[in-house]
Amino acid sequence: MKKLTALMLAAAMSMTALTACGSKTEESAAAPASTEAAKEEGGKAAEGGEAKETSGLKVAAIFGGAINDGNWNETQYNGLKSIEEAGAEIAYMENISDTDAAEAARTYASEGFNLVYLTTNSYQDYCTPVAKDFPDTTFVQINGTIVDGNFISVRIADEEQGFLQGVAAALLSETGKVGFVGGQEINPIKLGSSGFQQGVDYVNSTYGLNVEATRINTGSFTDVNQAKETAISIIEGGADVISPMANDASVGIMEAGEEKGV
Structure with a gap:
């Protein structure tokens, strides 16, 4: 039970970081109360009876992009670092293609990692077979659709993020045209x-x-x-507000905005 509690704590801290998929702002520097509570709980665990359980955990993450992308992968990496601060041993691989994800997952499971985060749902089909071979490792698929034994899926409310982006874009626009650029x-x-x-339509x-709204x-x-x-x-089609949701590639979208003054 103690080990399960520690795993759930680790997952909670990571998920808090995952929700901040956009670029950083001054406001985001102030962590939500739930995050601070989780960190405080982790600190108590390191000092008290849970210390051995937390420090014995091995948690890995497999990233589809760079951990310094200022976006999706970086926020997840920050979550992984929070898990480390709570006392767990961590490891990660970045810029892993979909076809290489299974090998990476198998490597960590073979090395005795308790928890392996799969940070993009395009890994799911490649990694579900790996989970069956390593029943003692829990695999957490971000934005997945499968829950089967030691393979768990958690979902980010991407439609809600998109809605808020659409509302903000529509309210900010002076030309009456806005854009959304997604990735894969x-x-x-x-x-x-x-x-x-839907956010634009609501406004x-x-x-x-x-x-x-133009969406590509x-x-x-x-x-x-x-x-x-x-x-x-x-x-160039008239949009004066652009919203990115493209992980590493979002850098190019923000560069376009800066160069064109939108």
């Missing part, structure tokens, strides 16, 4: 894109506006130039 066409990005449109119906998924989380070119094309 996986379900979370599709949900974020749909949520963005239009609530405030009697007629803001138009580039098909890549890593192609910075393609994302930048896509954003520029939307800007």
Whole structure:
């Protein structure tokens, strides 16, 4: 039971970090009360009766992009570091392709890691068979759809993030045109894109506006130039607010915004 409690604590701290998928702001520097409570709990565990259980945990994460992308992967990496601060041993691999994810997961499971985070749902089909071979390792699939024994899926509310982005974009726009640039066409990005449109529609119906939204998924989380070119094309079409949801490639979208003054 103590070990399970420690695992749940680790998961809770990681999930708190996951919700902050956008670029950093001053406001985000102030951690929510739940995060501080989790860290305090972790600190108590390190000092008290849970210390041995927490310090004995081995937690790994497999990232589809770079841990310094200022976006999706970096927030998850920060969650992993929080787990380390609570006393666990951590390890990670970054820039792992979908086809290499199974080998990475198998490596960590073979090395006795208790918990392995799979940080993009495109890993799911490749890694579910690995879980069956290592029943003592818990695999946590971010934005997955499968819950089977030691393979657990947790989902980020991407449609809600997209909705808030759409509302903000529509309210900020002066030209009446806004844009959304997504990355790989996986379900979370599709949900974020749909949520963005719903947010724009909500502003239009609530405030009697007629803001138009252009939404394009580039098909890549890593192609910075393609994302930048896509954003520029939307800007040249009249959009004055651009919203990214493309992991590493979001850098290109933000560069386009800076260069075009939107």
